[in-house]
Amino acid sequence: MSDQPDVSRRNFLYVIAGGLGGVAAAGAAVPFIGSMMPAADTLAASKTEFDISTVEVGQLVVIAWQGKPVFVVNRTKGMLDRVTGHNDSLKDPNSKAIEAVEAEWMQSEDQRVYRAIKPQYLVLIASCTHLGCIPLFKPSAGRKEWGDSVPSDWVGGWHCPCHGSFYDLSGRVINGSPAPHNLHVMPYKYLSDTTILIG
């Protein structure tokens, strides 16, 4: 019987050879999959500088960061007053539900409520957390042209035209909205009194 092939040994070699071939194929796939990731110059464009002194009091501007729209609002004193006092109607008043609504610069309770380093200047990602539309800025109640689109006790904020989500003047989602989370924030810092670096 010694001239019979050793089948278990042969099968073991098949598995080893096939396995190593699989490892080699997986290794060869790395550069191909890797090449589809963002290129170095795309990543280099991931930081945006912006001069916030160009935003007038009460004005909202939309700028692009990493190809995404970003809201920059210069909030009036009246707007800042209307940020507080309606915690009961918010899903996540202190922005703690998920990582994307928090940021490292949120050190104090105030910064969690106003969602800004300097309370006056609000910088948010302008995508509704429901399905990504850009919400409309409706900063005060009582504008007739908004019709019934905002409730009668509207404190001001954003209304998403796609599926009717509401956010307050800090971009926090209001109960009853289809959107699950507050508008996302991103890392940014002040390079000088008036210039911010987003990203």
Next chain:
Amino acid sequence: MIDKIMSSGLFRWIDDRSNIGSIIREHVTEYPAPRNLNYMWNFGSLAVLVLVLQILTGIFLAMYYKPSAALTYGGYTVAFDSVERIMRDVNFGWLIRYMHAVGASMFFVVVYMHIGRGLYYGSYKDPRELLWIIGVVILLLLQGTAFFGYLLPWGQMSFWGATVITNLFGAIPIAGDFVNQLLRGGFAVDDPTLNRFFSLHYLFPLLVAAIVGGHVHALHVVHSNNPEGIDIDHKKETIAFHPYYTIKDGFGVAVFLLFYCYFVFFEPTAWGYFIEVDNFVPANNLQTPAHIAPVWYLTPWYSILRSFPDKLTGVIAMGASLAILLVLPFLDRSKVRSARYRPMFRQMVIMFFISVVVLGYCGHSAPTETLTLVGRIATAVYFGFFLLLPFVNKFEKHKPLPEGI
């Protein structure tokens, strides 16, 4: 292993509905191959491997490549900059581009060896004439693909190479200007040329892939030739393709990959042979490089073109040098296939191989008087091979053929 997979429930479910099992058995695992094939028979499967590599790397390059001759702020062009971006910014872009550029040259190394083997062992003869003709069509498509692809980086050699070659078609009487403009989409090589070359560079490999299917099908109808060039007993003198030739081809693949990877990682430009030095300079339609030559795999035919002082004659000779391959099976009247048993043919075919190499060298070098003369002699040898073929068997006494392999 394969038996295990082919007896699995899933495979049987698919097999019952597609008959895939008998196709695999007939064309791969149990395909009867002559038992005496030597390593020259490895290049067919290697060519398929390189085709797959070229299509794969090309698809990934096309995700980043932009076929536009529009100027950028840097003063270059969108196409040139997008290639440089692939080299510098895209993850692994350098690797994928060099795999593609080196792969193009490797494709011709492999295909020329494959064709040379077919010539030497008489694989083009009855009953394999159509198999050979399909192969020549694949060669022509490959040369077209390579030519279209070389324009895409929009470097100096891309631009002037395309200018020279499209001008060749201008030599055609009457229709010349029309064909010229049809190729260029304008009066000079420019943005429209780049766009259509990119489109054709994507189309041709798909045609090649389809025709390779026909090539393999034709092979499996008439079966493989063998080094002895004699008809064999399909029961006694063949062995199953799997595992014998899958293992042998696999070994060839490993050796080939060593060779390929050496160039990809250490000499991607191959000292100016795979990617010419001038092609690192952005295309400039107002300045011609000092010396224009095609990439090495097209130089033999370029050399034939240059051997004739008259433009039209040169163009016709170049076309004829390739077209004559199509009728080769009908020029050779000898019934004996392999050069092993044809002493005169053997010397002729070796002279032919040498003439192609010499032509390649001449075509790559700047023309001097000596080289022009050498090129003309090599051109004469090239055509002489085909012109002598119909008569050689009248004088040739072939050696006795073996009974079997």
